[in-house]
Structure formats: structure tokens, C-alpha cells
Amino acid sequence: MEKFLFYGNSTSDMTCIPARRLTEMDRSSSGGVQIKHHMPRNSTVGSNLEYLVALAVTAGKEEKVMNSISKAINSSKNPFIVVIDKISGSDQSAIDSDILSVSGLSGID
Amino acid sequence: MKANNLSGRFFYFNPSSSDTTDARMIPMSNLTSLHMNDAGTSATNALAVTFEDSQVGDHTFILIYVTAGEGKKAIKNIVDVINSTQQIAVLADNSIKKSIISNVDWGTTPSLAEGAVGTFALSGSLTVAGAATFNGGIQRFVSLTETVDILVANSGIPHIIGPAVNGLASDAVFSLPTASAGLYYKFTYVGGESGADTQDFTLDTGSDTNFFIGGVSQFDTNLGSFASEPDVVLSDNDSNSKITVLIPAVGTYVEVFCDGTNWFISGIIMSADNTNPTFAD
Numbered sequence: 001m002e003k004f005l006f007y008g009n010s011t012s013d014m015t016c017i018p019a020r021r022l023t024e025m026d027r028s029s030s031g032g033v034q035i036k037h038h039m040p041r042n043s044t045v046g047s048n049l050e051y052l053v054a055l056a057v058t059a060g061k062e063e064k065v066m067n068s069i070s071k072a073i074n075s076s077k078n079p080f081i082v083v084i085d086k087i088s089g090s091d092q093s094a095i096d097s098d099i100l101s102v103s104g105l106s107g108i109d
Numbered sequence: 110m111k112a113n114n115l116s117g118r119f120f121y122f123n124p125s126s127s128d129t130t131d132a133r134m135i136p137m138s139n140l141t142s143l144h145m146n147d148a149g150t151s152a153t154n155a156l157a158v159t160f161e162d163s164q165v166g167d168h169t170f171i172l173i174y175v176t177a178g179e180g181k182k183a184i185k186n187i188v189d190v191i192n193s194t195q196q197i198a199v200l201a202d203n204s205i206k207k208s209i210i211s212n213v214d215w216g217t218t219p220s221l222a223e224g225a226v227g228t229f230a231l232s233g234s235l236t237v238a239g240a241a242t243f244n245g246g247i248q249r250f251v252s253l254t255e256t257v258d259i260l261v262a263n264s265g266i267p268h269i270i271g272p273a274v275n276g277l278a279s280d281a282v283f284s285l286p287t288a289s290a291g292l293y294y295k296f297t298y299v300g301g302e303s304g305a306d307t308q309d310f311t312l313d314t315g316s317d318t319n320f321f322i323g324g325v326s327q328f329d330t331n332l333g334s335f336a337s338e339p340d341v342v343l344s345d346n347d348s349n350s351k352i353t354v355l356i357p358a359v360g361t362y363v364e365v366f367c368d369g370t371n372w373f374i375s376g377i378i379m380s381a382d383n384t385n386p387t388f389a390d
Contacts, residue, residue, distance in 0.1 A: 002137075002188075002192055006181070011153065012154070013146065014144070014145045014184070015142060016143040016188065017141070017142050017143075018141070021141065039159075040159075040167065079189075079191075079192045108144040109157070109170065
């Protein structure tokens with residue numbers, strides 16, 4: 001099964017990346033988790049070959065959120081892993097109840 | 110065939126409406142992202158599908174337009190196909206209007222930007238253990254015509270002084286960055302007036318603690334012989350943190366090297382003013 005991580009902000013701001021491209025999840029701050037993916041190029045051409053998604057989470061629950069994502073990558077029976085969906089009109093779900101929002105997603109060109 | 114044998118399964122894409130000139134097949138394993146919306150278009154319904162290619166710092170980039178507001182659905186269509194056993198999946202074929210995506214908006218032609226050699230930006234430092242070859246050459250220098258701070262980022266890059274038609278601005282001061290071991294600058298006066306410049310320039314380390322060590326030699330361009338040339342002008346090697354060069358002419362250059370505290374200085378000053386360049390605190 002080829003699993004994908006989905007991040008959605010709006011109908012014109014969403015990204016889906018193969019989970020195998022995930023390189024790191026880190027607690028960037030109290031209430032902040034960064035998810036980094038290896039990319040040959042992102043919006044800034046070749047900029048460090050990384051695509052970063054910044055999540056706002058409940059303070060103190062950063063490790064819990066990272067555990068939820070890793071568990072989904074390992075054991076989800078659905079290849080389409082919705083890390084967070086804040087798209088208006090969508091199901092507005094998240095893989096963990098302590099994920100609050102996602103920063104604006106960098107464009108890819 | 111296993112569903113996850115992605116290197117042996119392919120996406121087919123043809124943006125052309127009448128022929129297959131641009132048609133291609135790309136291994137599913139090369140997919141890197143699915144993104145709404147493409148940063149390069151103002152359209153809000155553009156799905157960008159990107160793939161690794163063999164070039165450095167770039168990717169193959171496909172744009173497919175989908176029904177507005179249904180980007181997530183289109184993305185799921187692609188994920189589902191990847192997790193099927195379908196060997197060849199038509200990502201989009203504009204000639205027959207066929208796609209695994211159920212909500213393609215064929216009103217806007219899908220497009221493809223083939224990967225090419227990209228540029229590479231690196232935020233961190235780069236250490237090269239082997240010899241470095243720059244086939245495109247290093248095409249860069251910094252122009253100085255007026256008072257400005259010299260940047261750490263421009264260490265090692267030639268700085269030319271007075272390239273404008275009117276030469277230097279009055280009493281230009283070039284402030285060196287905070288001392289740091291390994292910083293190096295070469296300032297070369299390239300002229301801008303018919304003869305010597307009518308203005309002066311000063312190099313300033315910013316602190317007497319970071320004084321100059323060394324000096325420069327001056328040649329007076331008004332003299333017809335070399336009887337008294339050159340004059341050597343030295344820093345006091347104790348507190349002189351400024352050097353002012355008076356009405357420089359072409360041929361003038363000054364090099365400064367920092368060891369982390371002091372700036373070693375050497376250079377040649379060509380000037381019609383027989384007042385030597387001056388060091389000061």
C-alpha cells in the first residue's frame with residue numbers, strides 16, 4: 001500500500017505527499033509541529049529540497065500528534081491519510097484531535 | 110502484480126489535443142506531490158502533479174484543471190489508482206478527454222513543464238572536499254559608488270569602486286562587517302571619470318579594536334618619473350581602523366583579510382594627489 005499524507009486548508013490550498021517522502025517530524029515550539037518532506041524542488045527552486053508543513057497543535061501534545069501520524073503511516077488501512085482537513089465544505093477532520101490548524105501551504109511550481 | 114510495485118507501473122499523460130508529440134509515461138514511483146493550487150497560475154482549480162526527473166534541483170510538473178472546489182476528490186482519485194493494480198493509468202489524455210480523475214475541467218488545456226536543470230539554494234554552509242569546477246563561471250561582482258555597509262555574504266567577491274559615469278559620491282564610506290576569521294575583500298577602483306576621481310573613499314572596520322595591520326603603496330600619477338615612488342603608508346598596527354584614499358585613479362586596489370579580530374591590508378593606490386592615503390582611528 002502506498003500511503004499519502006494529506007493537508008488541506010482550503011479548496012485552493014491543499015497538498016498531498018507520499019508518506020515515504022516524509023523525512024522528519026519535530027516539535028518546533030510549544031504548540032508547534034513541523035512535518036518535513038523530501039522534494040526535488042518546492043516553490044523556491046531547489047530550496048533545501050524540502051517541503052515543510054507547519055501544524056498548530058495543543059500545547060504539550062506535540063509528541064502525541066507525532067505518534068498519531070506515525071501510527072497511521074504504519075497501520076492505517078486507508079492509504080489516504082488526512083493529517084488535517086480544514087477545507088470549507090469538507091469533513092473538517094484531523095488524524096489527531098489535538099491538531100488545531102495548518103499554516104498556509106507553500107505553493108509548488 | 111503487487112499494487113505497490115510503483116516503479117513498474119506508469120502514469121500516461123498527453124496534453125495535446127490532436128497528436129501525441131508531448132505524450133509520455135512516468136513511473137508512479139516518481140510522484141512527489143499533488144498540490145492545489147499551482148503557485149504559477151492564478152487559477153484556483155489547478156491541480157499540480159509533480160514527479161522526480163533526472164535533472165538536478167527540478168521536477169517534471171503537470172497541471173490538470175479540475176472542477177472548482179473538488180481538488181481533494183481529484184487527489185483521492187489518483188491515490189486510489191496508485192493503490193490499485195492498474196499497470197498504466199491515464200492521468201490525462203487531452204486528445205480523447207480521458208482521465209482517471211473523475212472531475213477534470215477540459216475547458217482549460219492540461220499542461221506539462223518538463224524538468225530541467227534547476228538552480229540550487231542552500232541556507233547552510235557548503236564544504237567541498239574535492240576540487241570545485243564551475244562550468245558556468247562565477248559571474249558576480251559588487252558595485253560601490255556611495256556610502257554602504259559591506260556584506261559578509263559578499264566576502265570573496267570582487268568589489269569595484271566608481272563604475273558610474275560620475276564616479277564616486279562625495280566621501281563615500283565602505284563599512285566592513287563585524288570581524289570574522291576568513292572574511293576577504295578586494296576593492297578595485299575602475300574609474301568613472303576621464304581621469305582620477307574627484308572624490309575620496311574610506312574603508313572603516315567599525316572599531317579601533319579591529320585595527321588594520323599592514324599598509325598600502327601610493328603612486329603619484331602627476332609625476333613624470335619614478336624618482337620618489339612609491340610611498341609606503343602603514344597603519345599604526347595598534348588602533349587605526351580607517352583608511353581614506355584620496356581621488357583614486359584606475360589601477361587602485363586594496364585587499365583586506367580578517368583573522369577574526371584584525372584586518373590585514375595591502376594594496377596599490379594610484380592618485381594625482383600627492384597627499385598619501387591616510388590611516389586613522
